[in-house]
Amino acid sequence: xxxxxxxxxxxxxxxxxxxxxxxQPSGAAGVKGHVEVFKDFHPxxxxxxxxSHIILLYLFHGSRGFNLQVVPFLxxxxxxxxxxxxxxxxNPIGLSIVQLDKIEDNVLHxxxxxxxDGTPLLDIKPYVPEFDAQHQVRAGxxxxxxxxxxxxxxxxxxx
Amino acid sequence: xxxxxxxxxxxxxxxxxxxxxxxQPSGAAGVKGHVEVFKDFHPxxxxxxxxSHIILLYLFHGSRGFNLQVVPFLxxxxxxxxxxxxxxxxNPIGLSIVQLDKIEDNVLHxxxxxxxDGTPLLDIKPYVPEFDAQHQVRAGxxxxxxxxxxxxxxxxxxx
Numbered sequence: 681x682x683x684x685x686x687x688x689x690x691x692x693x694x695x696x697x698x699x700x701x702x703x704q705p706s707g708a709a710g711v712k713g714h715v716e717v718f719k720d721f722h723p724x725x726x727x728x729x730x731x732s733h734i735i736l737l738y739l740f741h742g743s744r745g746f747n748l749q750v751v752p753f754l755x756x757x758x759x760x761x762x763x764x765x766x767x768x769x770x771n772p773i774g775l776s777i778v779q780l781d782k783i784e785d786n787v788l789h790x791x792x793x794x795x796x797d798g799t800p801l802l803d804i805k806p807y808v809p810e811f812d813a814q815h816q817v818r819a820g821x822x823x824x825x826x827x828x829x830x831x832x833x834x835x836x837x838x839x
Numbered sequence: 840x841x842x843x844x845x846x847x848x849x850x851x852x853x854x855x856x857x858x859x860x861x862x863q864p865s866g867a868a869g870v871k872g873h874v875e876v877f878k879d880f881h882p883x884x885x886x887x888x889x890x891s892h893i894i895l896l897y898l899f900h901g902s903r904g905f906n907l908q909v910v911p912f913l914x915x916x917x918x919x920x921x922x923x924x925x926x927x928x929x930n931p932i933g934l935s936i937v938q939l940d941k942i943e944d945n946v947l948h949x950x951x952x953x954x955x956d957g958t959p960l961l962d963i964k965p966y967v968p969e970f971d972a973q974h975q976v977r978a979g980x981x982x983x984x985x986x987x988x989x990x991x992x993x994x995x996x997x998x
Contacts, residue, residue, distance in 0.1 A: 681959065683844040683898055685930040704970045717921075721929065724907035726919030730979020737896070737932055739842055748883035760885030762876075762963040765970070770880065771844040771961045773896055773932070777973055800840065802930045804921040808981050811863045811924070813972045814936055820889020822967045 687800035689717040689786075691738060693793045698742055701834040702794045703753045704765070704776075712781075713793035715801060722786045725804075729783045733807035734790070739800040740772035753834060759821060774799070777807055846959035848876040848945075850897060852952045857901055860993040861953045862912045863924070863935075871940075872952035874960060881945045888942045892966035893949070898959040899931035912993060918980060933958070936966055 693713035695701045702708035715736070717725060728734065746768040749758045761769060779791040788804075852872035854860045861867035874895070876884060887893065905927040908917045926933060938950040947963075 681846055683846070683959070683961075685842045685844065685932075687840055687842070688929050721907065721921075724920035725922075726908060727922035727980055728919055730977065730982075731922065732975070732977040733973045735934065737930075737934070748880065749885060760887055761883035762880075763884075763886035763890065763965050765964055765967075769962055770847050771896075773844075773962050775894065775896070775934070775964060777971060800842070802842075803928060803932050805924055805934060806922050806979060806981060807973055807976060808924075808978050809973070809976050810865050810978075810981075812936060814892045814966055814968070816891070817966060817968050818889065818891035819967050819969075820965060821886055822965060822969075823889075 685802055687739070687802065688721050689715055689801035691715050691736065691795050691799040691801055693795050693797045695795070696797045698796065698834050701796065703834050704794055707833070708792050708794040710791060711793045712789070712791050713795065715788040715790060717786045717788065717801070719786055725783060725786065728780070728804070728806065731780055731806045733777055734780050735805040735807050736776050736778060736795070736801065737803040738774045738795065739802060740767035740769070740774045741798070741800055742796050743767040743772050746770055755821060757821070763820060773802065844961055846898070846961065847880050848874055848960035850874050850895065850954050850958040850960055852954050852956045854954070855956045857955065857993050860955065862993050863953055867951050867953040869950060870952045872949050872954065874947040874949060876945045876947065876960070878945055884942060884945065887939070887963070887965065890939060890965040892936055893939050894964040894966050895935050895937060895954070895960065896962040896964070897933045897954065898961060899926035899928070899933045900957070900959055901955050902926040902931050905929055914980060916980070922979060932961065
């Protein structure tokens with residue numbers, strides 16, 4: 681079974697190469713970027729300006745192939761791929777929750793951007809705490825490591 | 840630009856048709872299901888059992904086509920598609936955060952499932968509060984409507 685998707689826009693950021701990028705939005709606090717939504721989809725942006733945060737789904741277009749066990753940026757132990765947010769995945773879909781500052785025509789001005797410049801956008805969803813914020817969470821190996829994500833940067837291992 | 844994905848597993852739930860389904864995991868509290876991850880990807884599940892919650896990305900396979908403005912289940916006003924979680928989208932990728940009860944071999948036993956039985960799985964990511972829980976959020980038209988999602992059910996409008 682093959683599933684075919686087509687980009688609905690392009691994400692722009694200050695990050696033109698993988699090395700040195702923040703590895704999560706928590707490490708990209710304040711970093712600004714913008715999303716150019718293709719004109720055909722403009723009417724779909726109505727009402728989005730009421731939301732302070734949005735979920736971007738996009739293609740990890742800088743990554744090729746995958747390994748089912750990886751040593752993540754935040755660790756020195758090999759972990760199962762699906763217990764990580766590593767970009768090299770069987771279906772390389774990226775997920776970032778960013779702050780939405782404003783919308784001008786078909787351009788979304790966003791903040792806390794940990795995404796490579798030129799990234800193809802697949803979908804935009806509103807972030808809704810009732811659906812998306814979980815409580816009493818155990819975060820496995822990322823329980824401690826996740827807290828350091830705000831200071832760690834990417835290297836070239838996921839090219 | 841065409842992007843091609845292939846399912847990595849199948850999601851099983853008690854919901855065999857769209858009508859009557861919960862419309863978000865918040866309305867599916869306690870509903871159990873399981874994810875069959877295809878054997879090829881089994882090694883990628885290592886370490887995932889340390890996480891209490893996981894993000895499932897999947898294909899809205901029960902939906903065809905899309906409209907850029909829709910009247911969502913939770914509202915009576917047409918909204919921009921990207922300001923909703925409606926399943927009929929240009930790239931029909933679904934996102935649910937579910938509770939992970941346990942893993943047996945290549946089967947994930949999950950809870951709070953708002954997903955149609957037989958849904959093709961595209962990706963699994965660990966839910967990490969540092970990355971995924973946002974604070975000081977404005978949720979636009981869903982600010983009030985979102986709170987009723989726990990009691991509302993789907994109808995046939997997104998077939």
